[in-house]
Amino acid sequence: MIRVLLADDEAMVRAGVKAILDTDPGIEVVAEAADGQEAVELARVHQPDVALLDIRMPRLDGLATAAELRQTVPDVAIVMLTTFDEDEYVARALGEGADGFLLKAADPRELLIGVRAAADGAAYLSPKIARRVVAGLRGGRLTRHDQARQRVAALTVRERDVLALVGEGLSNQDIARRLAVAEGTVKAHVSAILQRLEVTNRVQAAIIAYDAGLTTAR
Structure with a gap:
């Protein structure tokens, strides 16, 4: 069962999102918050698998909440849910460690896919957002290519293999199947990769994999 914390300052939005999540028998909303500070407090108590955060909330906005959760509940996967798709929001969300x-x-199906992907250790961006991220990568790839290759060079051969598959958007379970290793081994490799690359989440690692030429964006 995937345990979800839902945070949004609009009660009707929370009700609608919860109704969608409730259609999946493998997902349970264990707590609801009307602001970021309440979300942090509830996350400490309930230890959810996924925190679904609106960006614009009182007291603590979604971005500040994400940063606080990374410090207080580091194992929670963070998914931003918002009406705003400006590049600034996307960049800041990824920078704060959003998954x-x-x-x-x-489409409501994206909500279920995104929550399941995050809970499984993968990263998920709405297709509209993903296209813009890819376009940004292509536009600045030449200036980042050498730097990314230098960072990747510090990884072992197996870690580079894992990073390439992270860049393709595969979950730990899928990577384990692809490489014929235990899922726990993949988790250990991913943790080491994030530490060596000095990034906080799989999205940032996937961007480095793309810049270094380990994978190609689809």
């Missing part, structure tokens, strides 16, 4: 970025106007 996913979903738009409220998107």
Whole structure:
């Protein structure tokens, strides 16, 4: 069962999102918060697998909440759910360690896919957001290519293999199947990769994998 914390300052939005999540028998909303500070407090108590955060909330906005959760509940996967798709929001969300970025106007199925992906250790961006991220990578790849290759060079051969598959968006379970190793081994490699690359989440690692030429964006 995937345990979800839902944080949004609009009660009707929370009700709608919860109704969608409730259609999946493998997902349970264990707590709801009306602001970021309450979300942090509830996360400490309930220890959810996924925190689904609106960006614009009182007391602590979603971005500040994500940063606080990374410090207080480091194992929780963070997915931003918002009506805003400006590049600034996306960049800041990823910088704060978000594992996913979903738009409220998107197909409800994306919500279920995104929550499941985050809970499984993968990263998920709404297709509209993903296209913009890829476009940004292509536009600045030449200036980042050498730096990314230098960072990747510090990894072992197996870690580079794992990073390439992270860059393809595969979950730990999928990577384990692909490489014929235990899922726990993959988790250990991913943790080492994040530490060596000095990044906080799989999205940032996937961007480095793309810049270094380990994978190609689809």
